[in-house]
Amino acid sequence: MLALPAEILGYIVALSIEGFHKERYSQLEGLAAVSRHWRAATLGNTTLWNDVYLDRGTTEGQLATLLHRSAQSILSVDLEVTVRLEPRALRNFGRVMGQVHRIRKLVIRDIAPTAANASPWPLEVIRPLNGETLWPQLHYLHLSHAKTANEPFLALDLRISAPKLQSLALSHLQVRDPSSLPNAFPGLQSLTITGTRTFTSMLPVLTDLSCLRSLSIVMRWGSLTADIRPSFSLPLLESLDIDVGRLRPSVLSNLASNSCPRLTSLRVKFQDVAEHQGENIEISSPLLTVLHIEMPDEAPAFPRRPHIPIHFRVAPRALVDLALDGVMSVDIGAAIGPSLQKLTLASSEIDVAALCSALTQCHDLQQMTFIDLDCATTIDPNPTILTSLKHAVIRAGIQGRLDRTILRLFAYLLPPMIEDVQIYGPGTPCPSGFLRPMLDFLGLHALPMELSLDTRGQSSYFYLTEHVHNYKRLFVVKSASECLQVLLVQPTFYAHIRKCTVGIYRAAEMLSKCGGSLPILEEVVAIYHAGIARPYSVADIEVALQHLAQSASSIDCPRLRTLGIRVHDDRAPRRPLFPFSLRDALLALFRSDQEVSIDTGDTLEWRA
Numbered sequence: 001m002l003a004l005p006a007e008i009l010g011y012i013v014a015l016s017i018e019g020f021h022k023e024r025y026s027q028l029e030g031l032a033a034v035s036r037h038w039r040a041a042t043l044g045n046t047t048l049w050n051d052v053y054l055d056r057g058t059t060e061g062q063l064a065t066l067l068h069r070s071a072q073s074i075l076s077v078d079l080e081v082t083v084r085l086e087p088r089a090l091r092n093f094g095r096v097m098g099q100v101h102r103i104r105k106l107v108i109r110d111i112a113p114t115a116a117n118a119s120p121w122p123l124e125v126i127r128p129l130n131g132e133t134l135w136p137q138l139h140y141l142h143l144s145h146a147k148t149a150n151e152p153f154l155a156l157d158l159r160i161s162a163p164k165l166q167s168l169a170l171s172h173l174q175v176r177d178p179s180s181l182p183n184a185f186p187g188l189q190s191l192t193i194t195g196t197r198t199f200t201s202m203l204p205v206l207t208d209l210s211c212l213r214s215l216s217i218v219m220r221w222g223s224l225t226a227d228i229r230p231s232f233s234l235p236l237l238e239s240l241d242i243d244v245g246r247l248r249p250s251v252l253s254n255l256a257s258n259s260c261p262r263l264t265s266l267r268v269k270f271q272d273v274a275e276h277q278g279e280n281i282e283i284s285s286p287l288l289t290v291l292h293i294e295m296p297d298e299a300p301a302f303p304r305r306p307h308i309p310i311h312f313r314v315a316p317r318a319l320v321d322l323a324l325d326g327v328m329s330v331d332i333g334a335a336i337g338p339s340l341q342k343l344t345l346a347s348s349e350i351d352v353a354a355l356c357s358a359l360t361q362c363h364d365l366q367q368m369t370f371i372d373l374d375c376a377t378t379i380d381p382n383p384t385i386l387t388s389l390k391h392a393v394i395r396a397g398i399q400g401r402l403d404r405t406i407l408r409l410f411a412y413l414l415p416p417m418i419e420d421v422q423i424y425g426p427g428t429p430c431p432s433g434f435l436r437p438m439l440d441f442l443g444l445h446a447l448p449m450e451l452s453l454d455t456r457g458q459s460s461y462f463y464l465t466e467h468v469h470n471y472k473r474l475f476v477v478k479s480a481s482e483c484l485q486v487l488l489v490q491p492t493f494y495a496h497i498r499k500c501t502v503g504i505y506r507a508a509e510m511l512s513k514c515g516g517s518l519p520i521l522e523e524v525v526a527i528y529h530a531g532i533a534r535p536y537s538v539a540d541i542e543v544a545l546q547h548l549a550q551s552a553s554s555i556d557c558p559r560l561r562t563l564g565i566r567v568h569d570d571r572a573p574r575r576p577l578f579p580f581s582l583r584d585a586l587l588a589l590f591r592s593d594q595e596v597s598i599d600t601g602d603t604l605e606w607r608a
Contacts, residue, residue: 010045046071055080074104097128110146130157138162144171182208190214200226216241225274239265249279265290295326333358346371369393375405393422501525508551525564549585560592567603577607
């Protein structure tokens with residue numbers, strides 16, 4: 001290492017401290033103390049010292065060292081504003097503000113005040129931002145004021161001039177005169193506004209931000225209802241994120257239209273709509289590839305949930321990623337196009353016939369997620385299998401709903417070589433028909449698939465693995481006991497078990513019902529879980545093991561290699577001891593062409 005050139009060693013040092021922020025200074029000092037060569041390499045690389053983190057613990061000596069060793073390198077400055085900044089911290093910040101000519105990134109953020117100790121920023125922090133000064137190297141400005149519910153928004157003049165600024169993020173802050181932003185930041189490409197109550201004063205300004213490519217508006221308890229003038233245009237906007245409490249449909253329609261001709265990503269979340277008087281939401285951005293619309297039904301502040309029709313024009317032809325959550329009035333057939341690769345439908349009624357018809361053109365669909373869906377029509381008896389599908393998820397909603405028609409459709413759409421299937425079922429009691437799609441899938445595709453079963457805790461995990469390609473399919477069911485009863489009477493179920501990890505009594509039940517054969521079983525692990533309310537008892541554990549040993553006569557398992565026995569009880573004072581005769585009785589349960597070993601880990605031991 002000592003023979004490495006200083007430039008290479010400096011590069012290695014830079015990689016070693018990547019990710020450190022607060023501790024960066026102490027990390028660098030430690031590396032510089034390794035040897036003379038390391039010190040020369042560390043001190044000689046000025047860019048290692050350009051990350052300035054200011055909090056209550058930063059000393060004036062540390063700051064002076066950072067500024068000196070960074071020479072004229074550009075600076076990245078992060079200031080933590082606490083409830084009461086000590087004079088030393090304010091002097092440090094003032095000293096850094098004397099270097100505005102080389103500050104590339106500036107982050108000023110509160111440290112989570114409470115209602116009892118919240119306070120506005122001190123004038124020493126606000127003054128440099130309100131002054132008419134030139135910041136020639138500033139590319140990133142993030143100002144975050146963690147206001148409390150009853151505290152007024154912090155207002156800034158923000159008169160600085162930063163011709164190279166590309167990203168501006170304001171959280172719980174208001175700019176007194178937003179019309180000054182285009183002249184102050186002519187090259188602005190990304191704007192994020194979080195926590196305000198209204199965006200009305202900012203909307204007209206957007207058209208003057210001629211380089212804007214990304215816009216994020218987060219006002220979860222605010223409204224986006226202002227009128228948009230006909231000349232409104234954001235010609236370079238590519239990404240738009242909206243998360244508001246109340247939304248006016250025409251605002252979204254205007255933003256998702258030819259007024260933003262380059263828009264490729266639109267993510268919208270709203271809890272209510274303003275009085276729309278027949279307004280619809282029309283999505284017509286010609287280049288749109290990502291569209292997420294979410295209307296949750298869980299906000300008490302906005303109890304109304306009107307059905308706002310959503311119409312699609314050209315957009316679906318280019319859509320790659322479509323997610324509709326809580327959107328009730330949408331023509332699903334018009335929303336899905338041939339380019340679609342990822343589809344998420346949640347908390348709504350679905351016209352299954354229209355969905356089946358639309359999916360016939362989705363030859364590239366790779367991910368599909370259904371959550372809490374209801375069927376509005378009868379299912380097409382012969383839906384097209386999605387041959388490119390790799391990942392599929394179906395999940396019950398908060399109310400535990402899983403429509404059986406949707407379940408059946410889900411199973412029929414899966415291709416034989418799908419990599420990952422996840423079924424998240426409802427809680428107890430679980431309807432016996434819930435696992436029907438899994439059994440249908442096994443019946444539809446007579447392939448060399450393998451099933452790994454894990455019923456520890458409150459859930460059942462079913463992993464189906466295609467033997468050659470190691471593809472996995474996961475079924476997660478909350479009420480294991482009900483669903484497993486369905487599986488235990490299915491001969492197909494036993495024919496696919498390769499690995500099995502279950503409780504001891506569940507293992508005994510499976511062995512007694514498997515018909516004397518588990519043809520591809522390679523590993524079985526039986527676990528004893530002691531109940532919380534039951535005292536620790538070695539005798540109870542031995543009774544459970546004896547029950548397993550007597551559950552069946554010899555079972556044909558030609559591929560079995562490992563029998564695992566585990567005892568999980570944190571209260572055990574030591575590993576319990578059991579006779580070798582019990583171990584031999586457990587091994588005698590299975591007839592295998594392989595040499596079967598018994599693996600107990602470190603949870604129990606055998607004795608003569």
